[in-house]
Amino acid sequence: MxxxxxxxxxxxxxxxxxxxxxxxxxxxxxxxxxxxxxxxxFGGLGYFPSYSLGNLYAAQILNKIKKDLPDFYESIERGNFSVIQDWLRENIHQYGMLYTPNELIVKATGEELNAVYLVQYLEEKYSKVYKLY
Known part of the structure; x- marks a missing residue:
């Protein structure tokens, strides 16, 4: 086509x-x-790389949220998602399309998009799952 x-x-x-x-x-x-x-x-050919970008952004945002909210996982275990929602609203959601993705990730996390956070996340996750210590 x-x-x-x-x-x-x-x-x-x-x-x-x-x-x-x-x-x-x-x-x-x-x-x-x-x-x-x-x-x-809908003709979304070539769309799939955006999933990879989303994973990069998500890992970097997760890293920052965990620094800002030390009890991040405990909040999730208790079913208290409001602190996470508040963080996202304050640092990301309120800006809508005011900033480019790169400007927003810098504003939210203090640095440009960095693959190291996704690599760390994946290494940690799969090391535990497959006992790769």
Whole structure:
């Protein structure tokens, strides 16, 4: 489609053929096939890198929240999400689209987007899960 070699109307047939070739199954409906992912229906091709960016932002924000709210996890265990919501409202939500993402992450965390926080989060999480100490 992007290269102009196929048209949108051809996608269901191509999708089903590839599913059969690759996995040995044929979806019975387009909602089980080509439209199974919402991104296709609105043309969100190339959309998935935004998930990675979201993970980077989330890890950095989590790092800052844990510094500012030392009892962060205890609050969650008690079902008290209001302190977290208040932090998010004060440091992020109130600004809406006033700042660019980079300006906002600096404002909220004191530094530019930094992958080290996601790497630390993943290493900690999977070390515990898979006992990789």
């Amino acid at each position: 992007i290269a102009g070699e196929i048209e949108a109307k051809d996608l269901p047939g191509i999708w089903n053929a590839k599913m059969k070739d690759y996995l040995g199954i044929s979806p019975s409906t387009d909602s089980e096939g080509v439209l199974q992912d919402i991104h296709w229906s």
